[in-house]
Each structure stands twice: as C-alpha cells, then as structure tokens.
Amino acid sequence: MEPDPRFTLANERTFLTWLSTALALSAGGVAMAAVPADVFVPWIRTGLAIVLVTLSALAAGMAYPRWRNIQRALRKQTPLPPPALAAVFGYGVAAVAVIALVLIVLSI
Template sequence: MAQAEQSTTKRNRISDRILRGGTEPDPRFTLANERTFLAWIRTSLALLAGGVAVEAFMADLFSPELRKTVAVLLLLLALVIGGGSFFRWLNVERSMRHKTPLPLPWIAPILATGAALVAVFMVAFVLARPA
C-alpha cells in the first residue's frame, strides 16, 4: 500500500471514530465551524489574560478578597470556555455530517452568566468605593 493511501486510511479511521461516520459536509461549513471554534479559544485566552492581569496588577485598587474572586471567576470562565469549545466544535461537526439539527450553544449562556457575575462584583466595588 502506498504511503498516501495509508495516511488516508488512517485519517478515515480516526475521523470515523471521533466523528462517528456520516458524510463529509461542504468544506465551507467545516471551515466556518473551525473559525467559530477559534473565536471561542480567543475568548478563552482573553479571559485567561484578564484573570492573570487582575491578580497581578490590581493589588492597589482591589481588596485581596475581591481581587481573588474576580481573578478566579475569569480563570474558571476561561477554563470552561476553552474546554467547552472543543466539544461544541465536535458536536456541530457531527451534526453536519449526519444532517441533524445543530446543538444548542451551551457555552454561550455560561459565558454570559460568568461575565454578568464579574460585572456584578465590579459594580458593587465601584458603588462601595469612596469617591
């Protein structure tokens, strides 16, 4: 068997195992799904950088408890969004291959809720801080 044929066969076995068969979707849809995955990863990295920045540079502005709470919330959001983005990509890819409805984006409400929690802490901090 030629080298190219072995690579294709190996790719098909891995693809079938991960994606559970189906037919190859239009490449434009697969690439759009990949771009969405990368956007979620960018968001995760931004949240990670924000959590590190809060912990590293806000010691003079925030109390230690508030600083730690905000930093941990941002870091946990980064963890959930980064990890969840792979499963989102995988589930959308499987749906496209099997021509089934796309799954609901469960990481979007998690991100919105987490961002709202961080905003609540920040608003409380601003209101409680002397002018």
Template sequence: MREPAWRKTGKTPDYRFSLANERTFLAWIRTSLALLAGGVAIDQLTPDIAPPPVRVTLCVILALIGAGLAALSYRRWGRMEAAMRQDRELPFSAVMLVMTIVVALAAITFGVLILVAR
C-alpha cells in the same frame, strides 16, 4: 493522537461549513483567553481594587471560567462537526446564554469595585 469516532461516520460536509465551525471554535478560544488575560490583568495592574482575598478569588474565578469555556468550545466544535456529517440539525448550546450572564455579572462586580475603591 487518535481520530474521534464521529469522523469515521457520515459524509464529509462542505468544507466551507467545516471552516465556519472552526472559526467559531477559534472565536470561543479567543474569548477564553480574554477571560484569562482579564484575570491576570486585574491581579497585576489593579492591586488596590479590592482586598487581596477578594481580588484573588475573582481572578481565579475568571481563569476557571476561561479554562471551562475552552473545554466546552472544543466539545461544541465536535458536536457541530458530527451533526453536519450526519445531516442532522445542529445541537442547541447554552454556552452563549451562560457566557452572557457571566460577563454581565463580571462587569457589574468590577464596576462596583471600581466605584467603591475610589
């Protein structure tokens, strides 16, 4: 695998900051896996929560959001690493706001489905 171009510029940051950035990346990966696992669990463990087309659609949406978050987290990790190497301000990321909204909407949606299913 080819090394990213940003690794050849600037100076190597303090390893503690690189490791902190990597831990943050891994936390985002865990979150994306949780979204994927949630989609699978809803489909397999709660077949009566909603009509099959609605349930499958919601599960696919969760899986796609999980996949998108995994891709965005790698991009975010690289941008942070490049900024640290260049002694620049860390770039803003809207991922946290978007994920907050997504999780809140998912909680409301599944809460309503649970109440309606009873």
C-alpha cells in the same frame, strides 16, 4: 456525506473564537489578580480573578467537544446542538463586570 466546506470552515472559525475568548478571559483573570491590594478588597479581587480563569478553562475545555459535535451534526445532517455553556459565560462575565464596576465607583 461531506458537509459544505463553508460550514466546516465556519465551525473551525467558531472553535478558534472560543480559544481566543479563553485566552482573553485568562488574561483578564491574571490582570485582576495583579491589581494592587489597595485598589480592590483582596478577597474580592482574588474571587473575580478565579471566576475569570475558571471561565477561561471552561471555554478552552469545551471548544473542541463543541466543534466535534457540530461537525458530526453537519455530516449527519441533523440539528445542531445548542450551546450548553452560553448562559454560564454570558452571566459569568456580566457578573464580574458589574462587581468590578461597583468596586471602581466605590473607590473613586
């Protein structure tokens, strides 16, 4: 049975949002890596950049499988799968933000 087109389109918008999020995380990682060495401790700056780019790769890599699993559940009229990496993204971005905030406050 074909799912309601509105649900399919909503699933597609969510897929595109995951890709937008991946692009933003990647840009944030590149920006963090480009921060001058005298602003943050270099190894911390590099670590934060690596975390952001890793989260970017996860978001991009998991976007299509997530879209496919939800589309399958919609077609079979079964419960939607839970967002497996939501906590990883939430806590990962929060950790980078808190560490960056601490470093900004300490550099003032």
